[in-house]
Amino acid sequence: MLKSILNKVSWLSLDVVLGGLAGMYFFSRLLRVDLSFEPYALLAIAIWSVYTFDHLQDARRIPPGSNPDRHQFHIKNRKALTYFLIVSILAAVALGFWYFGFGTTLYLGIGLAVVILLAMILIRVFPHQSAWLKEFNTAFFYVIGVAWLPFYKAESLDLTLPVWGLTFGYLALATLNLLMLSYMDEEKDKKDGSHSILSIISKDKLSQIIRIASVSLLLLTVGMAFAFLSFYRVFAIILFLMIAVHFVSFFHQTWSTERKRVQMELIFSLPWILVFI
DSSP states (O other): OHHHHHHHHHTHHHHHHHHHHHHHHHHHHHHOOOOOHHHHHHHHHHHHHHHHHHHHHHHHHHOOTHHHHHHHHHHHHHHHHHHHHHHHHHHHHHHHHHHHSHHHHHHHHHHHHHHHHHHHHHHHHSSTTTTHHHHHHHHHHHHHHHHHHHHHHHHGGGGHHHHHHHHHHHHHHHHHHHHHHHHHHHHHHHHTTTTGGGGGGGGGHHHHHHHHHOOOOOOHHHHHHHHOOOHHHHHHHHHHHHHHHHHHHOOSSSSSSSHHHHHHHHHHGGGGGGGGG
């Protein structure tokens, strides 16, 4: 029962949505910015729409028998998902105009959406040439998507060295997450005809990169926790715990790939703990 619920949560990308919203909350607290309900609603719709559109496209182009659960779910529910996708996009447009009005913030949001869409199209049109870029590009735009509004609304005095250090740590974590997923999904990607960083480097080399990057980030966040003022310390500790869960999950020999994936996705919701601090 629980496994079935978690599978549907994953197939609908709701875990990614919750993690993205937690990321926006992380940066709003880090930058001392108060955000109302509307930006979170817009971000939730944007993340869900991007992932759902991507999954629907994958379900159409990937051969039968590849990653059957997720693809069969999207094929079976294609009409309903497409309907909700259209309604969601229209609702996001209306909410965006209502909340931002006609001004710089709206234009920045639209511009970001256009750039992300173009990047997705380029990766699909030139899969071989962009194989090395996929994980880094996705991580970069993910962090930009959750952090741009808090940064835009932040006071210049709050754009301190610890803020930039923690932002780098968050970006590095997002990249690490995608590298780990590419490693775990090698066989599935081959069957699907998809490309990733494993198209240009060996699996052993990627494992070595992941290990070095994980340990380096753990040491970096420990250093930030000790070096930064008390206000920033809790953010460094949260990053440390998120990276630690990734490291332990990925290198655990007996856990299934699905369990690792669920743990790695759900840990992105850890910043919600800031609500109680």
